[in-house]
Amino acid sequence: MGSKSDLEVMKDAGEALSEFGIEYEMRVISAHRTPEIAHEYSSTAKARGLKVIIAAAGGAAHLAGVMAASTTLPVLGVPIASSPLGGFDALLSTAQMPPGVPVATMSVGSWGARNAGIFAAMILATNDMEIAGKLAEFKLKQAEKIVQHDKEIQGS
Amino acid sequence: MGSKSDLEVMKDAGEALSEFGIEYEMRVISAHRTPEIAHEYSSTAKARGLKVIIAAAGGAAHLAGVMAASTTLPVLGVPIASSPLGGFDALLSTAQMPPGVPVATMSVGSWGARNAGIFAAMILATNDMEIAGKLAEFKLKQAEKIVQHDKEIQGS
Amino acid sequence: MGSKSDLEVMKDAGEALSEFGIEYEMRVISAHRTPEIAHEYSSTAKARGLKVIIAAAGGAAHLAGVMAASTTLPVLGVPIASSPLGGFDALLSTAQMPPGVPVATMSVGSWGARNAGIFAAMILATNDMEIAGKLAEFKLKQAEKIVQHDKEIQGS
């Protein structure tokens, strides 16, 4: 994430990864304030054995794009609604990448943080039967929870 | 893709996949006009051996979300600018997925179509050395092309 | 509605229906988390004797579109302002349906929830003299309330 203040939102990504038994590291690296660390982190990520990078930032959210520039790993972007423009700036800055350097953009804020964790699991599951199994189970439980809410609301 | 008219944009996704030697099928399936086929396609995709789904739609672009609802495969969404609202509708309809059902949103239009093909390659490359190698090569060539443009512009 | 948290807004739809003596069922069904239930609900709704479906969702609000995909009943959509983008996402995701699969979109939030109930009454009133009478009466009372407010404000 680009700023320590994003932690409140991005812990949801970490929780999702933990639910699927996926190890992760959580870092504060700024595309604008520590560009060399950002470049170093991204360009060595694959060699270090990372499989997916999740990058979250607000405002002119360049972190995901900067990460994607220096790696061939899939980069997931989470736009954070931290400026007065309500997240429109971060969404457009993350999603509108030029051809050749994709960023997989999630929804704005905590929805997107959680979804980034789940989407990372989906990527890993393309070659990991255990995570694939957990995803199938997760999908069932998620549906059951809605069914449970449905019952509660009908009973009310 | 949700409509045959999206083909003009989405052929760029196919070309990208071909560049990386990735086989794919291209289908016209509408979340709204053929919902059962959409559900069938998505819910059986994993069993059929698909690894990634790319879904493109314009306006109230629900196709990627509908695909994501019925599979644990990674779903990439390409918003198409086919309504008078210039793609803002398709971008928001594709990106703003609720927690639990991620869609990896690409940029609007042909940039995003090409990026979806590349991002699919990145996902597969997490477990395929050959594609990983091609991606590394692609990144170099892409950089070289910019360097070439840089030279041309300086010479002009 | 797509999420239990929408109940706070959507109870206004229920109250409106009750004012017109219209029976209804209130359900939590998610286009993304329980897609099969959504499809089942919508595709059997007409046979079960339902006349109108009201669907409410926030963010990439696909529920109304998914409902409309599997029925020929009129589907009313209520965009919910539950993401940081303030309801613009839900409005565009609900309204911008492709030709062939209409969704009748109401205003964002509680205004729209109440209006969905009233609009359902208007549909039923095309063939129900009693509801038609209640609508005429409702319109008069609504006007009287404004007239009353007008008097209060002039007296202040």
Added chain:
Amino acid sequence: MGSKSDLEVMKDAGEALSEFGIEYEMRVISAHRTPEIAHEYSSTAKARGLKVIIAAAGGAAHLAGVMAASTTLPVLGVPIASSPLGGFDALLSTAQMPPGVPVATMSVGSWGARNAGIFAAMILATNDMEIAGKLAEFKLKQAEKIVQHDKEIQGS
């Protein structure tokens, strides 16, 4: 429709109604330039036997709201993209009706024009077996057309 220039878009509504064998009248009535005719038209529509009103306008699109103000018939609104603001103005002016006076808003432009015709058929079908049958048939044919496009694209 509020202006003769809207005819190019709104003829699609007429064609849809004709496909379902629904008689209609097509009028140019302006909420702003002929307010008394608008009021007269709307307030007598029910007595004249009309079942549904479709209103289309661009810019500060008030026609649907003005129609809805003077009738208890269902009013469908079609936002027209005729100003430099690309239809955002007409969409918001049509959709954001206050509680008590619903307008069922369709998508912007020709998509919405066609959908208004279809949605009117859906309303009438709640009490007309013949139209209901035609809608079911229409839905099938629409799906078949997508399936046909799907085949063509796979063969290409």
Added chain:
Amino acid sequence: MGSKSDLEVMKDAGEALSEFGIEYEMRVISAHRTPEIAHEYSSTAKARGLKVIIAAAGGAAHLAGVMAASTTLPVLGVPIASSPLGGFDALLSTAQMPPGVPVATMSVGSWGARNAGIFAAMILATNDMEIAGKLAEFKLKQAEKIVQHDKEIQGS
């Protein structure tokens, strides 16, 4: 104003008018809920001796346009930010009037309410030396206040 809840904002218009010694009446009249009163009010306003009409509404803010439709008096529109869309809907609904039926749109909310009162004074001042004098005086005092603030801030 279209709703009693707009009073909190629109009292600023009344205060501005009072500062210029201009008599006014304050009414709650809804374009959508009391359309006949709205039409009656507007079409008789000139004969009753009114010189200017100020109309304020939120959401699909049609009141100013409906007023302007039935009078040749100048109509000033004040967009109210009362929906989840933050006033964008009311601004576009008020400003984007078709050619032939102008509404003079003020800024959104309380800024616009106050400005409507001042602008009404400007209109009257085109033929009223006393109000013209008060406007000149107001402009001076307003500037002095800024100068005073300027001094305070430099002293801080």
Added chain:
Amino acid sequence: MGSKSDLEVMKDAGEALSEFGIEYEMRVISAHRTPEIAHEYSSTAKARGLKVIIAAAGGAAHLAGVMAASTTLPVLGVPIASSPLGGFDALLSTAQMPPGVPVATMSVGSWGARNAGIFAAMILATNDMEIAGKLAEFKLKQAEKIVQHDKEIQGS
């Protein structure tokens, strides 16, 4: 107007004024490129006998605001859609004036140009029976034209 290129749009304002027999001068004065002329023009306008100022500009459209800053005459603003942002910039720059310095904002582009001319006539008509008469006549003719269009469309 702020630029000679705005003439294409603003000639509609002149035509409207001519229809009402109102004399006017048309000037190119830029708030940003000739600020002193702008200030001079505005601050002496009243003494020169002008009654209303119409100011048109695109992009960061400051001309109307700058005019309003130096006069107590009513200033009408016409936002021009001359930048890639489609007129949203000019609309917001013209309309969102702070309390104390109103600008009466018209719709974007040629609709607004024509409306500015008509609105100026409305202001003058508050004290000019002849213009008032012409406005009443104009309103009738405008309605008749719609009625004529209505007949044509029904005959088609």
Added chain:
Amino acid sequence: MGSKSDLEVMKDAGEALSEFGIEYEMRVISAHRTPEIAHEYSSTAKARGLKVIIAAAGGAAHLAGVMAASTTLPVLGVPIASSPLGGFDALLSTAQMPPGVPVATMSVGSWGARNAGIFAAMILATNDMEIAGKLAEFKLKQAEKIVQHDKEIQGS
């Protein structure tokens, strides 16, 4: 700044300037309420020895543009989010200057206020070794702070 209420935001600009040892004056001058002072201030600024002007305003934020109109000094604009439109109005009003009269626009609100102070230092540093040195040091410290946050978050 255009209003005393902007001080809460703009003190961050002052603090940034102080960090770089740059003297400044802080003024409340309104483009709309004290236009002559604004013109006077701007047109004499260079002669008075000023090097850079920072102008902050909300809504139809004209102050930076008005300053830029009357000087050849670099003018930095800070859009303030003080209207219900959340800063979109101030951003577009500040940034979209016509060719020939640039304003260097910063981000909306306090981010932009601080950045304006830093950018002013960058301008001065083009010819001031001491400020240039402080900027280099500032950049290092800023990076160190992120590194520190990074360590804290990894330790948590």
Added chain:
Amino acid sequence: MGSKSDLEVMKDAGEALSEFGIEYEMRVISAHRTPEIAHEYSSTAKARGLKVIIAAAGGAAHLAGVMAASTTLPVLGVPIASSPLGGFDALLSTAQMPPGVPVATMSVGSWGARNAGIFAAMILATNDMEIAGKLAEFKLKQAEKIVQHDKEIQGS
């Protein structure tokens, strides 16, 4: 500039610089496709004797931000309208920089390209009497051109 296709717009920046007798180099460097060259260029720019960097990009326009991350030179950003979202994406991606790393954002497209050249001259002029003189002269000529247009339009 981030892409060779931006040359059509950015040549206006070069022309402006030439008008002021300022030497410049024009480069195609992509934040996303040649990140190392971008970093190298920016981090060595000051040592190479550059005074100002102008960066132009479209879509998720990160180039200016990436430049600003690695230098203490003033960086001017020109948003290019090259995606279907009409430049809103590039404007927000360029302007909304976090505190500590300012980018001076110009208007979207060719207006901004020209203004970037002029603003660079303004920065240099803070310490260069010759450029300062040319700027003063430029401002006069620009005003004269408007005055000339004003005469033409009055004569027409």
